[in-house]
Amino acid sequence: MTEPAPVVLRGVDLTVHPGQFVALMGANGSGKSTLVRALTGLLPLGHGHLELFGTPVHAFADWRRIGFVPQRTGAGSGVPASVWEVVASGRLTHRRLLRPLSRADRDAIEEALEVVGLSERARDGVSQLSGGQQQRALIARALAGRPELFFLDEPNAGVDLPNQIALAASLGRLKARGATIVLVAHELGPLASLVDRSVVMRDGRIAYDGSPLADHAVHSPGFGEAHTHHHHPEHPEQGHRDHLPRVAGPLESRERP
Amino acid sequence: MDLFTYGFMQRALIAAVVTGLAAPAVGTYLVQRRLALMGDGIGHVAVTGVALGLLTGTSPTWTAVVVAVLGAALIELIRERGHANGDVALALLFYGGLAGGVLLTGIGGQSAARLQQYLFGSITTISVSDVLATMVLAAVVIVICVGLSPQLFAVAQDQEFAQVAGLHVRAYNLLVAILAAVSVTVAMRTVGLLLVSALMVVPVATAQQVTRSFRTTLAAAMALGCLASLGGLVVAAFASYEARVAPGPTIVLLSLACFAVTWPLGVWLRRQQRLRAPFASNLPAEHETAGAHSHQHGPDCGHVAVRHGDHVDYVHDGHRHAVHGEHYDEH
Numbered sequence: 001m002t003e004p005a006p007v008v009l010r011g012v013d014l015t016v017h018p019g020q021f022v023a024l025m026g027a028n029g030s031g032k033s034t035l036v037r038a039l040t041g042l043l044p045l046g047h048g049h050l051e052l053f054g055t056p057v058h059a060f061a062d063w064r065r066i067g068f069v070p071q072r073t074g075a076g077s078g079v080p081a082s083v084w085e086v087v088a089s090g091r092l093t094h095r096r097l098l099r100p101l102s103r104a105d106r107d108a109i110e111e112a113l114e115v116v117g118l119s120e121r122a123r124d125g126v127s128q129l130s131g132g133q134q135q136r137a138l139i140a141r142a143l144a145g146r147p148e149l150f151f152l153d154e155p156n157a158g159v160d161l162p163n164q165i166a167l168a169a170s171l172g173r174l175k176a177r178g179a180t181i182v183l184v185a186h187e188l189g190p191l192a193s194l195v196d197r198s199v200v201m202r203d204g205r206i207a208y209d210g211s212p213l214a215d216h217a218v219h220s221p222g223f224g225e226a227h228t229h230h231h232h233p234e235h236p237e238q239g240h241r242d243h244l245p246r247v248a249g250p251l252e253s254r255e256r257p
Numbered sequence: 258m259d260l261f262t263y264g265f266m267q268r269a270l271i272a273a274v275v276t277g278l279a280a281p282a283v284g285t286y287l288v289q290r291r292l293a294l295m296g297d298g299i300g301h302v303a304v305t306g307v308a309l310g311l312l313t314g315t316s317p318t319w320t321a322v323v324v325a326v327l328g329a330a331l332i333e334l335i336r337e338r339g340h341a342n343g344d345v346a347l348a349l350l351f352y353g354g355l356a357g358g359v360l361l362t363g364i365g366g367q368s369a370a371r372l373q374q375y376l377f378g379s380i381t382t383i384s385v386s387d388v389l390a391t392m393v394l395a396a397v398v399i400v401i402c403v404g405l406s407p408q409l410f411a412v413a414q415d416q417e418f419a420q421v422a423g424l425h426v427r428a429y430n431l432l433v434a435i436l437a438a439v440s441v442t443v444a445m446r447t448v449g450l451l452l453v454s455a456l457m458v459v460p461v462a463t464a465q466q467v468t469r470s471f472r473t474t475l476a477a478a479m480a481l482g483c484l485a486s487l488g489g490l491v492v493a494a495f496a497s498y499e500a501r502v503a504p505g506p507t508i509v510l511l512s513l514a515c516f517a518v519t520w521p522l523g524v525w526l527r528r529q530q531r532l533r534a535p536f537a538s539n540l541p542a543e544h545e546t547a548g549a550h551s552h553q554h555g556p557d558c559g560h561v562a563v564r565h566g567d568h569v570d571y572v573h574d575g576h577r578h579a580v581h582g583e584h585y586d587e588h
Contacts, residue, residue: 068421080468080474097408
């Protein structure tokens with residue numbers, strides 16, 4: 001009944017060290033969002049091995065150590081929800097069933113709202129916020145659980161510049177506290193100064209892993225001048241090989257150029 | 258007023274209150290997950306359960322619970338698998354359930370009128386044991402819907418986030434489907450299987466016209482559902498002196514009337530929110546003065562006041578005026 005899932009990621013070997021700010025970059029369809037969804041356990045691994053904090057993912061249960069900020073998908077659900085309620089659901093990793101919110105829960109929610117600068121909008125509906133503010137609310141939700149490791153999937157997508165700057169300020173405060181951050185981005189924008197390590201995906205493989213790259217270098221074949229570690233040393237001049245099937249004209253020779 | 262001293266009326270009132278509270282409680286989660294018509298589908302499947310009860314001579318309430326729960330679990334399974342033609346599969350299930358129920362009722366030698374009690378409700382013929390079953394089932398639904406609201410809210414709001422937070426998303430989705438099935442059978446005697454979905458969805462749609470948070474929506478929907486089912490029952494009871502007025506459709510029409518009244522209010526509130534929406538934070542560089550303006554803006558002037566940094570703007574014909582000395586600036 002179900003078709004076998006297509007292989008999206010191949011030969012990915014990645015270790016994120018505590019306190020690092022890692023930017024996962026690459027073109028659309030390069031597999032960067034798929035990688036972050038696999039890292040959070042949302043997508044099953046066809047082959048290979050994933051450990052979170054040294055525990056194999058299938059045995060991992062300490063989800064309060066992880067904060068996930070998914071890609072923002074429109075205004076959300078069919079029923080209104082206040083910003084405070086959305087952020088409060090970030091405390092679920094700490095709450096037991098059928099117990100009211102504790103003092104500590106409320107403090108964590110207030111603090112998370114304060115870090116992203118949405119304290120004054122707490123009682124407003126999420127759908128009344130602008131795209132950038134919604135994104136900050138999702139970050140506050142992850143923050144409310146006080147995790148050590150954050151995964152953010154395209155937090156900058158569709159966010160205007162002032163909100164990108166506010167976002168960068170929030171993430172900067174997290175970084176200063178020692179949080180580990182893995183962030184998927186097409187373009188870094190104001191986040192660039194926070195990044196410790198860039199990982200560039202191409203066709204489901206890690207094409208670059210090393211010191212931070214500027215936005216323009218990510219999309220150039222040789223990663224600008226800054227590359228320290230290259231995963232395709234055998235064809236450095238060839239750059240990006242297209243994996244799309246080739247359509248040849250009828251009179252063209254069968255040989256590939 | 259001696260209408261309320263009759264035993265059948267008291268039983269009906271109890272059934273109306275618990276149904277009116279339970280159905281919108283589950284309905285809120287269904288609407289949140291954009292599954293508003295799931296209750297309708299389960300209602301169709303439950304017809305087979307009722308018919309099985311009539312055929313075998315057991316209580317139709319309990320056979321309906323069993324069949325509706327199985328049907329809801331199957332619907333949830335089909336939905337979760339995300340089949341390309343999942344909605345077609347659901348349609349097969351719905352109409353299979355309805356046709357099977359009607360066929361089995363005929364085979365069992367029961368009249369169509371007997372089945373009709375369950376299709377369109379017959380709250381005034383409810384027996385003592387049915388009232389007790391209704392109360393117990395409704396209490397279970399309400400306790401779970403309110404007690405587990407943080408978890409159910411998170412799962413319905415953002416499934417992926419909930420999963421990374423370590424919640425068993427599948428289990429919670431199945432729980433909502435089962436709760437929906439139970440509340441369908443609870444509401445079966447009140448408004449009938451074919452109108453159940455209205456009592457689950459319409460109070461929620463009414464509540465969210467004026468609410469901004471999930472918890473107030475849930476509470477308001479339960480209050481509105483209770484109001485509609487009690488009000489509908491009482492209206493139908495008094496109107497019955499004049500004509501044959503069935504309580505089930507009266508309850509549904511009353512809750513639709515609540516929606517019709519609230520909707521313009523919702524439109525107005527949403528318009529107000531748009532006016533208050535923040536402008537892009539970069540201010541216009543030049544100092545733009547509003548033209549000749551005789552109106553004196555103030556806290557009670559009727560124009561929407563929006564806090565803007567260190568001062569207050571007044572929304573005036575779609576643009577904003579800020580007091581600046583003797584004149585108003587455009588902001």
